[in-house]
Amino acid sequence: LAALHRDRELRALLGDEGLLEARDPEWHHDATESQGIAGTPWAVARPADAEQVAALVGICWRREIPIVPRGGGSGLVGGAVAVGGGLLVELARLDRFRELDPGGWRAEVEAGVRTATVHRRARESGLLFPPDPGAAEQSQIGGNVATNAGGPHSLKYGTTRAWLTGLDVVIGPGELLSTGGRARKDVASYDLTGLFCGSEGTLGIVTAARLRLIPAPAATRVLAGFYYGAAAGCEAIAAALASGVVPAALEYLDGAALAAALGAFPGGAPAQRGFLVLAEADGSEGEAEQAGAALAEALTAGGEMREFATPAEQRELWRWRGGVNGAVRARRGGKLSVDVAVPLEHFGAALEAGEQVAAESGLELASWGHAGDGNLHSSFLFDPADVAAVGAAERGADALLERIAAMGGSIAAEHGIGWAKRGRLGLQLDPVALELHRTIKRTLDPKGLFNPGKKV
Amino acid sequence: LAALHRDRELRALLGDEGLLEARDPEWHHDATESQGIAGTPWAVARPADAEQVAALVGICWRREIPIVPRGGGSGLVGGAVAVGGGLLVELARLDRFRELDPGGWRAEVEAGVRTATVHRRARESGLLFPPDPGAAEQSQIGGNVATNAGGPHSLKYGTTRAWLTGLDVVIGPGELLSTGGRARKDVASYDLTGLFCGSEGTLGIVTAARLRLIPAPAATRVLAGFYYGAAAGCEAIAAALASGVVPAALEYLDGAALAAALGAFPGGAPAQRGFLVLAEADGSEGEAEQAGAALAEALTAGGEMREFATPAEQRELWRWRGGVNGAVRARRGGKLSVDVAVPLEHFGAALEAGEQVAAESGLELASWGHAGDGNLHSSFLFDPADVAAVGAAERGADALLERIAAMGGSIAAEHGIGWAKRGRLGLQLDPVALELHRTIKRTLDPKGLFNPGKKV
Numbered sequence: 001l002a003a004l005h006r007d008r009e010l011r012a013l014l015g016d017e018g019l020l021e022a023r024d025p026e027w028h029h030d031a032t033e034s035q036g037i038a039g040t041p042w043a044v045a046r047p048a049d050a051e052q053v054a055a056l057v058g059i060c061w062r063r064e065i066p067i068v069p070r071g072g073g074s075g076l077v078g079g080a081v082a083v084g085g086g087l088l089v090e091l092a093r094l095d096r097f098r099e100l101d102p103g104g105w106r107a108e109v110e111a112g113v114r115t116a117t118v119h120r121r122a123r124e125s126g127l128l129f130p131p132d133p134g135a136a137e138q139s140q141i142g143g144n145v146a147t148n149a150g151g152p153h154s155l156k157y158g159t160t161r162a163w164l165t166g167l168d169v170v171i172g173p174g175e176l177l178s179t180g181g182r183a184r185k186d187v188a189s190y191d192l193t194g195l196f197c198g199s200e201g202t203l204g205i206v207t208a209a210r211l212r213l214i215p216a217p218a219a220t221r222v223l224a225g226f227y228y229g230a231a232a233g234c235e236a237i238a239a240a241l242a243s244g245v246v247p248a249a250l251e252y253l254d255g256a257a258l259a260a261a262l263g264a265f266p267g268g269a270p271a272q273r274g275f276l277v278l279a280e281a282d283g284s285e286g287e288a289e290q291a292g293a294a295l296a297e298a299l300t301a302g303g304e305m306r307e308f309a310t311p312a313e314q315r316e317l318w319r320w321r322g323g324v325n326g327a328v329r330a331r332r333g334g335k336l337s338v339d340v341a342v343p344l345e346h347f348g349a350a351l352e353a354g355e356q357v358a359a360e361s362g363l364e365l366a367s368w369g370h371a372g373d374g375n376l377h378s379s380f381l382f383d384p385a386d387v388a389a390v391g392a393a394e395r396g397a398d399a400l401l402e403r404i405a406a407m408g409g410s411i412a413a414e415h416g417i418g419w420a421k422r423g424r425l426g427l428q429l430d431p432v433a434l435e436l437h438r439t440i441k442r443t444l445d446p447k448g449l450f451n452p453g454k455k456v
Numbered sequence: 457l458a459a460l461h462r463d464r465e466l467r468a469l470l471g472d473e474g475l476l477e478a479r480d481p482e483w484h485h486d487a488t489e490s491q492g493i494a495g496t497p498w499a500v501a502r503p504a505d506a507e508q509v510a511a512l513v514g515i516c517w518r519r520e521i522p523i524v525p526r527g528g529g530s531g532l533v534g535g536a537v538a539v540g541g542g543l544l545v546e547l548a549r550l551d552r553f554r555e556l557d558p559g560g561w562r563a564e565v566e567a568g569v570r571t572a573t574v575h576r577r578a579r580e581s582g583l584l585f586p587p588d589p590g591a592a593e594q595s596q597i598g599g600n601v602a603t604n605a606g607g608p609h610s611l612k613y614g615t616t617r618a619w620l621t622g623l624d625v626v627i628g629p630g631e632l633l634s635t636g637g638r639a640r641k642d643v644a645s646y647d648l649t650g651l652f653c654g655s656e657g658t659l660g661i662v663t664a665a666r667l668r669l670i671p672a673p674a675a676t677r678v679l680a681g682f683y684y685g686a687a688a689g690c691e692a693i694a695a696a697l698a699s700g701v702v703p704a705a706l707e708y709l710d711g712a713a714l715a716a717a718l719g720a721f722p723g724g725a726p727a728q729r730g731f732l733v734l735a736e737a738d739g740s741e742g743e744a745e746q747a748g749a750a751l752a753e754a755l756t757a758g759g760e761m762r763e764f765a766t767p768a769e770q771r772e773l774w775r776w777r778g779g780v781n782g783a784v785r786a787r788r789g790g791k792l793s794v795d796v797a798v799p800l801e802h803f804g805a806a807l808e809a810g811e812q813v814a815a816e817s818g819l820e821l822a823s824w825g826h827a828g829d830g831n832l833h834s835s836f837l838f839d840p841a842d843v844a845a846v847g848a849a850e851r852g853a854d855a856l857l858e859r860i861a862a863m864g865g866s867i868a869a870e871h872g873i874g875w876a877k878r879g880r881l882g883l884q885l886d887p888v889a890l891e892l893h894r895t896i897k898r899t900l901d902p903k904g905l906f907n908p909g910k911k912v
C-alpha cells in the first residue's frame with residue numbers, strides 16, 4: 001500500500017495528474033506542523049470533479065482504503081493530516097465557481113474554491129460572504145464547511161453553517177448526495193447540511209456548497225483599545241457587550257500575544273500594551289457611526305483608544321490581526337493552541353485558567369481570539385526540538401480543556417477536534433450524546449474509512 | 457388501547473393530573489383543522505418534567521406505544537395531531553424559565569415556555585430573541601425547535617436553529633440527551649442540535665432549549681407599499697433587495713390575501729390595493745433611518761407608500777399582519793396553505809404558478825408570506841363542508857409542490873412536513889438524500905414510535 005500511487009485501478013480512474021506519490025512534505029502536515037502532527041499518505045489523489053470523487057470513494061470502500069480529505073491545509077487540529085497513512089484526497093482541482101447571482105444573494109462553488117475568492121467575488125457584486133477564518137487566501141470552502149469555520153465576524157454573522165443553503169457530498173459506498181437547495185429557507189428534511197458541516201470529513205467528502213450572501217455593509221468603524229492588563233481589558237469587553245449594540249467583531253490579545261505581534265502594529269506601538277481589544281461596527285453609515293460611538297465609549301474607559309478610520313487603515317489592521325497566529329508561533333518556533341469557547345460570564349476565568357495551567361507547566365502562554373463569542377485561542381509556546389516542553393504543552397492543553405469543559409464551555413469552538421483533540425469529546429459530551437455521536441459515525445461510515453481517528 | 461388513560465403503569469408514573477382521557481376536541485387537531493386533519497389520541501400524557509418524559513418514553517418504547525409530542529398546537533401541517541392514534545405527549549407543564557443572563561446574551565427555557573414569553577423576558581432586559589412565528593402567544597419553544605420555525609424576521613435573523621446553542625432531548629429507549637452547551641460557538645461534536653431542530657418530533661422529544669440572544673435594536677422603521685398588482689409589487693420587492701441593505705423583514709400579500717384582511721388594516725384602506733409589500737428596517741437610530749430610506753425609495757416607485765412611525769403604530773401593523781392567516785381562512789371557512797420557498801429569482805414565477813394551479817382547480821387562491829426569503833404561503837380556499845373542493849385543494853397543493861420543486865425550491869420552508877405533506881419529500885430530495893433521511897430515522901427510531909407517519 002506504500003506504493004498506492006502506482007495502483008492501476010486508481011490510475012485508470014484519476015489519470016497521471018490525478019494520482020501522485022506523496023513526496024512533497026506539504027502533504028505530510030497542516031498548520032499543526034510545529035506541534036509534531038504528521039503523517040505520510042500512501043498516495044495523493046487529486047480528483048478533477050465530483051464524479052471522480054464518488055468513483056474514488058467507491059474503490060476505497062470496496063478495497064477498505066482509508067480516505068483523508070484535504071482542502072487548503074490551513075487546519076489547526078491536524079484534521080487533514082494522514083496520521084495513520086491512507087489515501088490523501090486533495091480537493092484543489094474542484095475549483096469551479098459555478099454561479100454568482102447578485103440579485104438572488106447567493107453563490108455556488110466547488111469545494112476547492114478558496115475562501116478569499118468567494119470574499120472577492122461577492123464584494124465585486126456589492127455582497128458579503130461573512131465567514132472569515134484566519135487563512136482565507138489558503139483555505140478552501142470545502143475545508144471551511146468541514147470544520148464549520150468561524151472567524152472574527154462570527155460574532156455578528158455566525159459561522160460557516162449559517163451561510164449554507166445546501167451541499168454536495170460524496171458518501172459511502174460512493175454516492176453523490178445533494179443536501180438542501182438554493183432557497184434561503186428549507187425545513188423539509190432533517191438537517192443533512194448541518195450534519196456534514198463540521199463533521200471534519202468523517203462522514204463523507206464535501207464537493208460543493210450553495211452559499212447565502214447578503215448586501216455588504218456600506219460603512220465600517222474599526223477601533224483598538226489598549227490596556228495595562230487583562231482586568232481592564234475584560235472590563236472593556238464587558239462594557240462593549242453591554243453597550244446595546246451587536247459589534248461586527250470584538251477581539252482580544254493578551255500581553256504575550258500582543259508582545260509577539262506588536263512590532264508590526266499599524267501606526268506603531270502605543271503606551272499601554274498589556275492587553276488589546278479590537279472592535280468593529282458595520283452597517284449603513286448611520287449604523288457604523290452610532291454603533292461605533294457606543295463601542296468607542298466602551299473601549300476608551302480604562303485604556304487608550306485608537307481608531308482606524310480609512311478603509312486602507314482598516315484593511316491593514318485586519319491584515320495585522322491575521323498575522324497574530326504566525327507571530328505567536330514564531331516566538332519560540334512551536335505552539336499548541338487550545339481553541340475553546342466559554343459562556344461569556346466565564347471569559348475572564350477562562351483567561352486565568354490558561355495562565356494558571358501554563359504556570360504549572362512551566363511554559364509561556366499567549367492567548368488571543370474572539371472575545372465577543374467567548375472564544376479563546378490559548379497557546380502554549382515551546383521550542384519544537386525540546387521534547388520535554390512539547391510533552392508539557394500536551395499535558396497542559398489537556399488540563400486546560402478539562403477546566404474549560406467544567407465551566408460549561410466548548411473544547412472546540414471553531415477549529416474542530418481533528419487529530420489534536422481526538423478522544424477528548426467525553427470531556428464535553430455526556431455518555432448519551434457520546435453514544436449518539438458514535439452511532440452516527442457507525443451508521444454513515446461502518447468501515448471507518450472516512451478520516452479515521454479524527455473527530456471521534 | 458383506547459382506554460390508555462386508565463393504564464396503571466402510566467398512571468403510576470404521571471399521576472392523575474398527568475394522564476387524561478383525550479376528550480377535549482382541542483387535542484384532536486391543530487391549526488390544520490379546517491383542512492380536515494384530525495385524530496383521537498389513545499390518551500393524553502402531561503409530564504411534569506424531563507425525567508417523567510424520559511421514563512414515559514421508556515415505557516412506550518418497551519410496550520411499543522406510538523408517541524405524538526405536542527407543543528402549543530399552532531402547527532400548520534398536522535405535525536402534533538395523533539392521526540393514527542397513539543399517546544399524545546403535551547409538553548405544556550415543562551414551563552420553567554430556567555435562566556435569563558442579560559450580560560451573557562442568553563436564556564435557557566423548558567419546551568413548554570411560550571414563544572411570546574421568551575420575547576417579553578428578553579425585551580425586558582434590552583435583548584431580542586428574533587424568531588417570530590405567527591402564533592407566538594400560543595406556540596411553545598419546543599414546537600418552534602421541532603419545526604425550526606421562521607417568521608417575518610428570519611430574513612435578517614434566520615430561523616430558530618440560528619438561535620440555539622443546545623438542547624435537552626429525550627431519545628429512545630428513554631434517555632435524556634444534552635446537546636451543545638451554553639457557549640456561543642461550538643464545533644466539537646456532529647451538529648446534534650441541528651439534527652433535532654426541525655425533526656418534528658420524529659427522532660425524540662425536545663424538553664429544553666438553550667437560546668442565544670442579542671441586544672434589541674434601538675430603532676425600527678416599518679413601511680407599507682400598495683400596488684395595483686403583483687407585477688408592480690414584485691418590482692418593489694426586487695428593488696428593496698437590490699437597495700444595498702438587509703431589511704429586517706420584507707413581506708407580501710397578494711390581492712386575495714389583502715382583500716381578506718384589508719378591513720382591519722391600520723389607518724384604513726388605501727387607494728391601490730392589488731398587492732401589498734411590508735418592509736422593516738432596524739438597528740441603531742442611524743441604521744433604521746438610512747436603511748429605512750433605502751427601502752422607502754424602493755417601495756415608493758410604482759405604488760403608494762405609507763409609514764408606521766410610532767412604536768404603537770408598528771405594533772398595530774404587525775398585529776394586523778399576524779392576523780392575516782386567520783382572515784384568509786375565514787374567507788371561505790377552510791384553506792389549505794402551501795408553505796414553500798424558491799430561489800429569489802423565481803419569486804414571481806412561484807406566485808404565478810399558484811394562480812395557474814388554482815385556476816385549473818377551480819379554487820380561489822390567496823398568497824402571502826416572506827418575500828425576502830422567497831417564502832410563499834399560497835393557500836387554496838374552500839368551504840370545509842364541500843368535499844369536492846377539499847379534494848381539489850389537495851390535488852392543487854400537490855401540483856403546486858411539484859412546480860415549486862422543479863424551480864429548485866423547498867416544499868417546506870418554515871412549517872414542516874408533518875402529516876399534510878407526508879410522502880412528498882421525494883419531490884425535493886434525490887434518492888440518495890431520501891435514503892439517508894430514512895436511515896437516520898431508522899437509526900434513532902427503529903421501532904417507528906416517534907410521531908409515526910410524520911416528516912418521512
